[in-house]
Amino acid sequence: MSLPRLLTLIAAFCLTLGLIIGLVSSLTGLYTQVALSASPLLANLLILAVIVLLGTLIFALFYYLRLLQSPQKVKGKRVLKPKIPVVKTEAASENLKAIRQQVDRIQDEVARQALLLRAREIEASMARGSIRIVVFGTGSAGKTSAVNSLVGRMAGQVGAPMGTTEVGETYTLKLKGIERELAITDTPGILEVGIAGTYREELARQLAAQADLILFVLDGDLRKSEYEPLRTLAEIGKRSIVVFNKVDLYPDSDRDAILTRLRERVKGFVSAMDVVAISANPQKVVLEDGTIFQPDPDIMPLIRRVAAILRAEGEDLIADNILLQSQRLGEQARKLIDLQRRRQADKVVERFQWIGAGVIAVTPLPVVDLLATAAVNAQMVVEIAKIYGCELTIDRAKELAFSLAKTLASLGIVEGVIQVVSRALQLSVAGFLLGKAIQAVSAAYLTRIAGKSFIEYFRHDQDWGDGGIAEVVQRQFQLNRKDEFVKAFVKDAIARVVEPLNIYQQAPEPELEMSAEIESEPLYQQQDDDWETHSNQRNDDW
Ligand SMILES: Nc1nc2c(ncn2[C@@H]2O[C@H](COP(=O)(O)OP(=O)(O)O)[C@@H](O)[C@H]2O)c(=O)[nH]1
Ligand SMILES: [Mg+2]
Known part of the structure; x- marks a missing residue:
């Protein structure tokens, strides 16, 4: 409290005290005089009347002081201007602000302009208030x-x-x-x-x-x-x-x-x-x-009902609607961004799946489980993460890639993929190339499943969800094993991986003969056995 205010208070207090003392002493004098000259009963009544009068005066003083301080409150609700509930409109404004930031990330110009236009419309209806x-x-x-x-x-x-x-x-x-x-x-x-x-x-x-x-x-x-x-x-x-x-x-x-x-x-x-x-x-x-x-x-029943609803809920209806519109627009923006990111991420996966296949085609792996590790490329993880706005270190990416490869192997997906791929390839690939082709195309297929699983992981803010990594990977495997998809995938793989292998096979280079030796064994059969032992062992490890 400031000094002048304190001094005023003290002065007011002293003045009031003085007045009260003065009042009490004059009342006592009056009481004594009346009691002596008339009767004590009359003196008592007089004192009571004075006290009631004073009380009324003090009450009236406080009442009017309060009126002066808050005129709106006392005049009642009717004089207040209608006001849209603040919390909802503020939430709507926040949503619109967030949408504007998101919109910058949308590359499709038409979609971006449509979103901005809608955001402006919502703002205009907020301002208009009809x-x-x-x-x-x-x-x-x-x-x-x-x-x-x-x-x-x-x-x-x-x-x-x-x-x-x-x-x-x-x-x-x-x-x-x-x-x-x-x-x-x-x-x-x-x-x-x-x-x-x-x-x-x-x-x-x-x-x-x-x-x-x-x-x-x-x-x-x-x-x-x-x-x-x-x-x-x-x-x-x-x-x-x-x-x-x-x-x-x-x-x-x-x-x-x-x-x-x-x-x-x-x-x-x-x-x-x-x-x-x-x-x-x-x-x-x-x-x-x-x-x-x-x-x-x-139409009176309709007019009456409209009027009653608008009187009771008009402000809430406007606020709810503005909030709803902004939420829907936000949802739309999020979906567009998600779609855009997914397209970019799909391209990354596609690129890496053929890189992986190419590498395996020239250097097939002796042990089938290694296929999973070879297929999940840490660089792919880094690139997908970047599309979803996460900067991953290569070490963290390697860690993630390794745990996914382990999951692919432990769930029997490597084996599953080899079965799917070999069934599809058997008809179209010559016998001596089959083993190599199966491994290369399987690597591409596994890369795809891994990539798609990582897209899910980054889409959900680096979360594998309630079912964990295993459920995501399983789902991607199931989604990608549909017949029409496998046919198209294998056709593509033959053109990209197996046919170049064919040409290359016609003019073999000496240092690559080692891999030909590995391939000459009945790779697929042997891998089946390998799988049994390895997967059992892995299941125990987990
Ligand atoms: N008997 C009757 N006909 C009506 C009434 N209201 C509309 N109609 C008729 O219904 C038809 C379609 O009306 P319209 O207002 O164009 O319908 P809208 O397509 O829903 O806009 C017209 O022939 C109207 O004359 C009504 O209260 N009673
Ligand atoms: Mg009409």
Whole structure:
């Protein structure tokens, strides 16, 4: 506390004390005088009255002081400007900031621009602050009619054939008691025939996914094709009002029965209150005297429900939606980056698989288990890691490569690969080259499995997941052993590895004869035996 403030406090305290002492002494004097001149009872009453008066004065003083200090609090909630919940919008802003940073890493220019555009749109809607209502539902259910009635003028063309509304059209309107402006978007319907309809349906779905509030228009009982999108929208966190339109076509009892059934069907994701019945553009009726009468639209149940929801939850709906949009965009950016990285990493794996095959082709290995070690190249691990933004030392890469090679051997995958490859090669490779070719192509295949496993590892922030390294490697082996893939792979391998071997075999160089000796043994059979002993031994080690 500052010195002047302390001095003021002391002075105020002394003054108050002086006043109290003065007051008490004058009250005592007064009391004595009245008690002596009149009666002691009267003196007591007088003192009581003075004390009550003083108490009231002090209470009034404190009350007004408080009023002066916090005028907003006392005036009540109504005077406060509507404010979007801060935490959610801040989270959304953080997401958008992170997205901008991620976007820089996306090489595909078109995808990058699309993401940036969407981020700007989200920011703009954050700044604008209007509530976005999207009218969605089956074609010809009466979406455009509902929008027209809501907007109070002929905002769009209303017609019987499906597909009148080409693109999402937006109108702005104000509702009594709602401060924010409402932007209401009419969409093309779902369930339209033909390709153009499918495109429009996709557009409608996108618009619905961006809404703060959805008016899901039906013209009867809920069909399966309507149920699915309605539930999906609820699952992604969208608030929907189910609007049962064209009720003028039904007798009251049927209308009530349909309404009850609708509420029953959407139970669990749309509350009963949010299912309303309207007639947006009722049919003309011919009266008994032959005159034609056009009934007025009846959309009050819808207006009342929209107003009630927006009053109670409008701010939350906006904030939730902005957060959801930014999260979805973030997800999209992450997927794009993942796809891009995976393509780059696949290229690395492909390069190393043929390098490995080439090396083994000219120098086959005497022991089959060594194949795994030879196939998992530490340099490949370093390069994949780099694509995923991790700088690995070559020693760490060697460690990782070794543990993966050990896993390949211990799980029987080396043997499995040799079987797959030899079956595929037997038909197309000449007998004397078969052993060499099997080893070379198997090395390529093992490199591929190892590489793909490392991609999974780095994709998940250097984590092998709950099942550990073994599960990842097994899965990659299973994924890569599909018939069509093996055929294509072996065909490629023959062109890249075996055919050059053939040419080379026709003009052998003296120093390479050693490897020919190894190869002359029935390599595949022998490797089978080797595998048994080695794998058993390894299983014990683990
Ligand atoms: N009887 C009746 N017909 C309606 C009602 N609302 C719309 N319609 C008719 O349904 C057809 C399709 O309406 P429209 O608003 O274009 O449907 P949208 O394709 O969902 O936009 C038109 O012929 C409308 O006149 C209604 O409340 N009652
Ligand atoms: Mg329409």
